[in-house]
Amino acid sequence: MVSAPLFAAFALMTALAVMAVLWPLSRRRTERAAREADLAVYRDQLAELDRDQAAGRLPPEQVEAARVEVARRMLAAADTAPEAVSSAGNRRRMAAVAALVVIPVIGAGLYLKLGSPDLPGLPLAQRLAAPPDGTDIAILVRRVEDHLAANPNDGRGYEILAPVYLKLGRADDAVRAYAQAIRLLGSSAELQAALGEAMVVRSEGMVTQDAVGAFTAAVALDPKMPKARFFLGLAAEQDGRRQDAAAIWGQMAQDAPPNAPWLGMVRAALARIGAPAAPSAAAPAPTAPGPSAQDVAAAASMTNDQRSAMIQGMVDRLQERLNADPRDLDGWLRLARAWRVMGNEDKVRAALSSARAAFPGDEAAAARINATAKELGVGG
Incomplete structure (x- = not known):
């Protein structure tokens, strides 16, 4: 329920609002009071004319003309319609009634309908002292x-x-x-x-x-x-250092576990600057069959014919796969190394050239290709 102090506060605010409306109304002169004041002035003017005539200060004809004018004004003031005076008074009374009764009644009705009169008061100090419920941040x-x-x-x-x-x-x-x-x-x-x-x-x-x-x-x-x-x-x-941004984010993508919640954001950032999204180290992208470093080393212990047949089969399969899907930089570099083992420098250059064509404008890929070319002795 609403407490007594709260009701007292509401009553005080209502009283102040009513006084703000009634105060100017109470200070207005009524039409009757204004008429009586005018008539009193006119009577004083008639008495003054009589004194001027008796003293001989005004000729009789001027006194008579002034007396007629004052009388005319007295009649006009006396004929003011009482209905108009009564109407003005009624309007003021209606305004007072509205201020005293109607406004508080309407306000109370709106509060009872839209407010919560049964809700107990809860000052800020009590809210701060109450156990937290996790709802009021x-x-x-x-x-x-x-x-x-x-x-x-x-x-x-x-x-x-x-x-x-x-x-x-x-x-x-x-x-x-x-x-x-x-x-x-x-x-x-x-x-x-x-x-x-x-x-x-x-x-x-x-x-x-x-x-x-x-x-x-x-x-x-x-x-x-x-x-x-x-x-x-x-x-x-x-x-504006896009290469540095690509290096930072690319390394993050390589270091990321496959279920890292931020990996998608990093890959989106790499795509925004046009850098390839490197696979994470924990989940390397599958590679197609091809001669690895271990395969090439094992081939060294075989006969020439065995070694040539083994490497040629691997190289042919890798070449076919790269022709179908050239966006595999590691595959092109592996192919170039395989051709170097087989002693075919023209094929090494061709593999590196194909790698450059597959990754145009990619500075990171170009750096790896040039490093491999230098390693294999075919220039930058």
């Missing part, structure tokens, strides 16, 4: 803030509060909270990466120099920290 945040105001060296409190600030869109508060947590708890890869992320949110997606510093500190503490590495790649992309 603002109350939970306020409790932690009050706790930190009383215990400013509680680094764990800042660590808990910072991500809540970030979810609530309070990026500035989140940055300050993470900075306090690092100051009190010491630097860690997780806290530094979270601080950098809050800075990126605060700058609306731009990786600022302060954020780069935080991500760099995180990577120094944990070289495999995915969040920090990703944002450092994003910083490189925003700076």
